[in-house]
Amino acid sequence: MFIIQSLFGFIALITSFVGLLPQSFKAYKTRSTQDISLLMILNFLLCSVAWIIYGICINAGFVVASNIVGLLSSVLLIAQKRYYDNAQ
Secondary structure, eight states: OHHHHHHHHHHHHHHHHHHHHHHHHHHHHHTOOTTSOHHHHHHHHHHHHHHHHHHHHTTOHHHHHHHHHHHHHHHHHHHHHHHHHHHO
């Protein structure tokens, strides 16, 4: 059972990392974030924080780790949005 839990935890970690990465890469490449919804990014950030708290409460390392990655991705995209929207 632990192997199955670890497998799905690893899948969650990878998908959290990949979730916002294409948007962040596109923003870096085009130097534009006008087509990205700030509300969507903030929702992703809030969701990651809630999952981190939940993961800590139930002592689930993969839940915490995958959502820390998602949190960092959303913080990066928020920083890019603020920077590129103010630059234009």
